[in-house]
Amino acid sequence: SVDFRDDGGDPSVSLQSMRALDQAGVVGIVGFLQDDDFLAAADARARPVVLVSPTARSADRAGAAAYSLEGSDPGAAEAVARYAASRAYQRIAMVYPQTPNAEAEADAFELIAERLGMPVVGRFGYEAGATFFEPQISAALNALRSEELDRLALAPNDTLHMEELEPTALFMPIPPEDVEFLAPQIIHFGLDTLAVEILGTSGWTDPQILTSVEARLTTGVIATAPVVSERALEGQARFRDAYESRYQRSLVGATASVGYDAALLLLEALRAGRIEPDEVRESFESLEGISGATGVFSVVRGRVVRDTEVVRIEDQMAVPIERISLGSKNGRR
Template sequence: MPPLSPTGATAAEQTAAADLLMQAREAYNAGDHARARELAEQVVERYPGTRSSSPALLLAARAAHEAGDHEAAIAMAQRYAGLFPAGSPDAQPALELVERARAALADDAPVLIGVIVPQSGSPYLKQYADLVLEGVRLAAERERGAGRPVELVVVDDGGDPARAAERIRELERRGAVGVVGPLLEAGIVAAARARTDSALVLISPTAPETGERLSNVYSLVAGDTRGAEVLATYAARTGLRNVALLYPGTRTYRAQAQAFAAALQRQGGRIVADVPYDSGTTTFGAQVRQIAAANPQAVFVPAPERDVRLIAPQLAFYGLKDRGVQVLGGEAWASDEVLRQVERSYLDGVVAATPLHKLSPESGWRAFTERYESTYRRSLTSDLPALGYDAAQLLIQALGRDRRPAPGDVARRIATTADLRGATGILSVQNGTLVRRPYLVRIEGGELIPIGASALPSGPSPGT
């Protein structure tokens, strides 16, 4: 074997080098790779002109590899291979070591999850992004604590769809297997269209429905009709078969009203008044009078929090409560904001379907709150960290046990997610949409009282 240096060596140096190399081999064979590397490197450094120097270099490379220092192993093995002409069989052991070390590096490398959020531009958006990021980082830290190396790659889209498209391509180049974000509807559409691999999953914590079906794109706030269907079953089972509908005429709430109506009619009920209203309406006298004239037993009101705060008092003012009309509400009726801001008498007796009952033992909300407050040393006052946490958790659980999952592997597992206990509810994917298991509650004295399972559908249903 050629020496590492052509300078030559004295007989004494050849003897000393050979003795050190023998000790290094003994340490290597005994499994003491750190000692073997140390002794072999002494030969390389002190006696580069001896016959023992090149075997010592290869031994040091092998010892470094066994000890987990794969980058050093690659550098030393490549130096050894460079002592020989291209294609020489003498270089083959070193080249094989290089391949093994590179494979080990790939196995040890963390799985990359991309995060596209505004870190510049609108201060309002950045504030939202920072809260989402807190939850995403909690999920990644929890996974690292469980032994899986997960690395977050956070990139800034500034709330700009064009930049979101650029960032998704950057994350693909860097090897991300899934992406949390973007936060805005236009951003997630632009990013989805810009992917070179449509299997790369995007999960937005905050973007509403995109209005088009995009492969492997999910939102944690997409419209979910399961609560409406469960409320319809409750109404039918409790004898409320003549029901009116009051809802804003936007896509999300119209879908909930239609789902309720279809489910009620399948069970023998009927819609006696269908009353959509324009988004932004502030006075509901005409709509409520139209409903009262139809003599319903119940009224289903899927609406945003702002509208619920206005509608609840007007239902009482126009006499529906006095006539015993049961109010059935979407999830906004059970929100903290509505419970805090609307007079209790207007809410008492309302039956609502909510995907998150924070006090339920089934919910992951309390565990998440404890983890959040312990980590950040402040109270959790927003749902945004929980949404970020669940977006990241969905991707992490879809990694499976693979050391190096591909985007397609993650996409397939996400598509079959069922009953994942998240911070914001029990999450599943149905027909390409993220949904949550609905809870039925009755509002009494500002509290949410769970309604027994006997009121829910039996067998396969929207709520299971």
């Protein structure tokens, strides 16, 4: 059976509901959208009952058996690092918020970069929620280009000789809400002028960000996005059809979809009928290739992750790198 509780957005009610559900012996809980609520709920558990949030970003700090669909994805950062190595960047700098998710992705990127011989010349963090990034961008730019410009006797605005510069990149594993503030400042402070390529993760390809941020500010960014496979499309269509049939209205936005996916993963873990907390956790952490409404999910090293691929943003669209490479070979680009 399924027990629905509405906390009305009141954290104190959330905790009361959490304790009541825990005492009632529930086998899993879906909910707690905000980071603080999710952390408090995880801490309030008397038993290690599985807790799944659709949107909280604090799963890495919530302890055992606490998961989120919007947590960090070190694997995606590793994939971007491998792409960067294939481009033979001579130096990499990083700019990111001082949050556990961003730091986990930065750590994963740097580990692969070091293994593949790409030096990371600086990591520049900013306070979460910031909207002005000149100190971090300027420091990153200096780390990437200042010595080289001096050696070549070039001025920062000497665009006629940019082809002489070595390939470098700035890795920015930032959340969607930061892209709209950071992207214009990247242009304003001259990273494009100095031919510094921008790398990121899934925050850059959030559907709302792709459509709301000017195309000129994100075109050319290399990032990650959910794989658009036949299985992924089937999962999207299945939920959309069920939602629109049930509610007799069009599915708009991703809120309902991500909530559905959180519940789907928990139900898949319960499919085997094992209901003790440790058993549910074991089943949950063995999930692989689950087709949901917002992607194909697996649980890797205790994190819920979507199948992702490296993409290049082109005119507000996330285009897989493999497709770009194929087009180039066929003379279409």
